[in-house]
Amino acid sequence: MLHYNDDVTLTIAPDNDNPFLQGPFRPTSRQWTADYGDLQVIGDLPRDLNGIFVRNAHNQIHEPMGIYHPFDGDGMLTAVQFEDGRVRFRNRFVQTTGFLAEQAAGKSLWPGLLEPAKASRRGWGAIGAMKDNAGTDVIAHNGKLLACMGQGSEAWRLDPQTLETLGADPDWSRLVRDGVGPHFKVDSATGDMMFFNFPEHPPYMNYGVIDRNNRLVNYTAIELPGARWPHDLGITANYSILHDLPLFFEPEGLKRGEHKLQFNRDLPARFGIIPRFGKGDEVRWFEGSSCYILHLSNCYEEGDEVVMDGCIMPDYKMIPVGKQDGGRQAVYERIRANLDKHNNKTLMHRWRFNLKTGRTHEEYIDDEVTEFPVVSNDFAAARYRYSYNVLYVPGNWLFSGVKKYDLETGAQQRFEYGPGRFGSEPQMARRDGAVEEDDGYLLSLVADMNSDRSELLVFDAKQIDRGPIATVVLPERLSVGTHACWVEADRLHAERPVA
Template sequence: MTETATPAEAEPMYLDGAYAPVPDEIDAVDLPVTGALPAELSGRYFRNGPNPVPGDDPGHWFAGHGMVHGVRIADGRAEWYRNRWVRTSLLANADRHAGGARDLAVNPANTHIIEHSGRLLALCEGGLPYELSPELDTVGPVDFRGRLRTAMTAHPKEDPETGELFFFGYGVQPPYVTYHRLSPAGELERSVEIDVPGPTMMHDFAITENYVVWLDLPIVFDFALVSKGMPFQWDDAYGARLGLMRRDGTGPVRWFDIEPCYVFHVGNAREDADGRVLLDGVRYSRRAWDSVWDATGGNTHVNGHELTMAAAESGSSVLYRWTLDPATGRTSEAQLDDRGVEFPTIADARVGRDGRYLYTVGEPEGHDGRGSVVKYDLATGSVAEHDLGTDKLAGEAVFVPAANATHEDDGWLLSVVSDKAGRGSELLVLDAADVAGEPVATITLPRRVPVGFHGSWIADSELA
């Protein structure tokens, strides 16, 4: 009798195909370019994301060690590519606790990389930022001269006019959320505790000219799941609300109840002529949340029973708008499009201000879906889409303004595009005013870049 071979257990999503980690660090120079790189692009594009070391399964996509991929562009050339792990205490197998207390330096630093006051910071909401050199060497954890005693969100907001950096940290013990403000020179000037009911997973927030906008939503830390991977769970009893607070941190937070949902990423917030606050972000219904959390390694079961999901709910994350009226206390909310999207971005000059354009990445459902970069015109409601076909996935599209721009979308979008099967990657340069058109340039990268999270264009002038 012939035995039938048992098929090997499939790799988790985050260790397979376009998501699979790379095994090492490399350097390459004089990268091939198709098309013509704009001569005025002079700087570095950096992209952060999880990349477990060989043989390591972190149990969830969000938990892999941070690796930053960088491309240096100048004089119409792609001068170099390099990738480096962020050399955190976690990567060095340090103990997760110090003297019985949480060590905020022990985190993967795997979510974002930004520049503020001439410093490059690799961010992860689980702990302190890590400073990197322009060549991606790790300098070390940053606590702003001992003043930062909480974790730091991966999504701080820099005011385009004042240069201040606003951020927060959340934790599993009170105070659950703490608000912080950095000066333009990088000094931590203010920290304020924010009262929320429990250990919420607050991934993002927003600012306007006068307000901070808080997202207090029903994904909360669950101690019962600590041994089962990423210990967060949807909790219907927690509720869902948005909060408005003065940016200087004085006065109470005014809360507005909303329909239950989750938001990983905010596009922007702004105040209209009537004093209302408009918040645009990517909304997950309960069904959409369970779908993505299960796929990335999270636990969507309680006591062995699958959580119920309303059949009418969308299984995709979609662009949404909430309108908060401080004068009346009223809230309205509306879906802006039915496409599945994620990673919303805008021009940095429009953060917290009125802006016309918002860019996202299309989220193809299943293997037959099409990758894309999507541009929304919020004034007209029109949508433009750069179609990548069925075999490629687009990464977050970072806007780079053109010199002497006369329109908000004068500039370029940079996106790492990866083959779904894991065969290779390229850095795509699109004309932001003509997203649906042919690429301005395509840089062939010397290796596959795993699908990751967030990045930044760092102009040479910002590091001078």
């Protein structure tokens, strides 16, 4: 039966003019439950598509304390479960400590990214002042979901089918006092999960491994020259790749408690390659061209080299968003300019780190602006062929379509959602019994502003340019979001046995 729990009251002021609380970003208070047979499906759902698609999004509840940034809102997970040609749906808030405290108070208790000085309570994140909103990434590990926020946070576990928040991970989060960074990676061949964090205090980075049974089996300090602002890490079968990039808080200002990001164009990017279960003194550092990196596609080993593919920002433009001159509208425009990937171009790129010579080789894969690259879970940390990236609406923080790269032949496919339709990070779901890497389905959650509804599109991953083969219509138009994950049916309760 289709129903919703409207037990969260939005207190955002009716005259709040922040564009990231309106239109495609409009938050919802409703938490829906739709069982098998409740949702409209256009087309035929494949019977060999079995598992759960989960997407995270920032969904603000209360009138913000200061200027709202689109990464400040409370985490809301959307889950669409496929089973034998049927589908069911849930969306739930991640009930972090901050969420529960603000629910009790009925108002915002923490500021966001732009005005951390307004904090009067202890907070989370690399600036130590934010509410732990758990609104950025989500993955599955050991039969549970793990959600966190982009600046680093507690390790929040949830049930993948009910989306019930189970709390901070009881097995190891107390051992990792600086939390988990915005992205963590699971090697589906072993069930290991690799993560990092980046506190403002020495050693400025830590690296860890959680095994397939959810035990912390490695946690080591990574000594950096100072506080940094990394976003992702890479994994191969034997190594992890850590990022020390030249975008970080101005050091002298940081001593005064000021958080002013600056891009140090004269410094190289550094990449630390560490054995998966290695210690900090085993890291080998490689230098690359000065850049910033948000998201990687995949990494793997090839002979003496570690190969890392991802979206490079070679000419990062730092716009001082926090400056209040020009009024609120000018601040909103500066936020939009910083998030616009056509302004800060993100291009598919390849790095090769030679473990024998210590040299780095770089090359561009494509000259079109794309981001949020994803690969099949079964090919993470291994040699792969296909990456699926999002396309951007120029001038805004909105995704206009998806692009498929064949990294073996150079062929490309694309599908654009159309005017007024905006997507999220896609996910590749291999069909039951798949043999080839792209033998399955590409899934993308789309907000349609024309019909005021959200849809989950199902593509044949071999031919995404032909458009969706099925569309699941959700009960309500949800706010646009970013990261997602795919949980295969045989990983809903535990990691697969090691072959």
